[in-house]
Amino acid sequence: MKKTVLKRLSLTAAMAVGLGVASSASAQETVSAVTDPSFVPFEMMDKETGEMVGFDMDILREIADRAGFELDLRTMDFNGIIPAVQTGNADLAIAGITITDEREKIVDFSDPYYDSGLRILVPANNDSVDEISDLKGMSIGTKIGSTSYDFLQENLGDSADIKPYPGSADMYMALMGGSVDAVFYDAPNVGYFAQTQGQGRAKVVGPLYEGQQYGIAFTSGSKWLKPANEALAAMKEDGTYDEIYKKWFGEAPSKDGASQ
Template identity: 70%
Template sequence: MKSKWLKTLGMGLALSAATTAAQAETLKVVTDPSFVPFEMMDQATGKMVGFDMDILAEVAKRSGFEYDLNTLDFNGIIPALQSGNVDMALAGITITEAREKIVDFSDPYYDSGLRILVRANNDGVDALPDLEGAKIGTKIGSTSYNFLKDNLEQDDNVIPYPGSSDMYMALMSGAVDAVFYDAPNVGYFSSTRGQGRTKTVGPLYEGQQYGIALKQGSPWMDEVNAALADMKADGTYKTIYEKWFGTMPNSQ
């Protein structure tokens, strides 16, 4: 009798687990495919890879949701969340007061800032004031674009591009004199495709923090924040960080 009861109990538990797995909610998640190394397309597999993609996979596993991932131009991500067409987004999204009024943000998961990138032979730029009147490439809809418009007296030559690869190509071809954008993306480009042809200059401007963006009122906020906290506590976050950026600073 005991053996039969245990067998029945085991079957019941297995069925319950299978039912729970089958009922796991699938969230609609979007990312911007051009913010290297946070998110980028692996040409060999056709899948999105990068720092944010590893964070997303780990958060989903710990929070208990599945996700359907799609790509979207950065400028359309916040409106998509605001309209409720998507549930969540990871795309190096800076937490700002304006954005917090229309979407919800997780606790910060990455500390960043803005940086200047110029061609390697340009020795005339050491700080933002040196860019007055110059042609500057940045990304449309980004905080870097807003920062330039707010802090340059001559901002008529600030050129917003739809993707980061476009503005880097413009810099190397001479179409713009500098790029002003998120520091990790600028630094990664300068040390990879732009190595020997570009360099970062000046200080880090406008310290920023990235958050996972969710549609307002999302029931997953507590689970997402708990997952991020656990990842930092058990070293998983550090492992993911150093996979993409090298040694992790103490501030992260």
């Protein structure tokens, strides 16, 4: 009789422990995140699995795991990403977002996680473009809501036909189809296109313009900002960041943190 009672008590205790673990796991908060599905190799849709993959996705998932939150990830055009975070329709956004003074007025940025800049992409047979001033009188594709669009407006204005596109794939298609003479956009993205789909058909020319840093955008006052920064710092310290970087860019970042 005593053994039976003890067995029941043990079973009850085990169930309580199990329920406690389950309760703890289910208590993990879900954070809504948004990204742009067309910024390769930072974020893109795996056609076979339907899952978002890329450098940013690996960084974000590792941060979420270390900071202790689940992800509810949605995709949208880049120009809607900052407004979504600003209005609270998303808790955070990651999409190769350049940290700027204007954006910092409406969202909180994580510590920088990638150093970048802007580059020019032209057809492989174009030998007349070496710098931004050579684009005067030409049609230039860029992305709506991006810092590259702002840069073109400030430096070329009405002296060029600046054509903003909703997605990077659209502007590259326009370049390959002859609808624009050049593309001006984030260096890693144009470089990736030139080495993949555009190989032999397009090339990157000129210097790197506007040294930029990417950050994760959070709603102002977000409680997840500090845990995310701590997780990012730990990833850089223990080598996880370098592993992810090497996976997508073929080599580790230089010692000063700049992309190569």
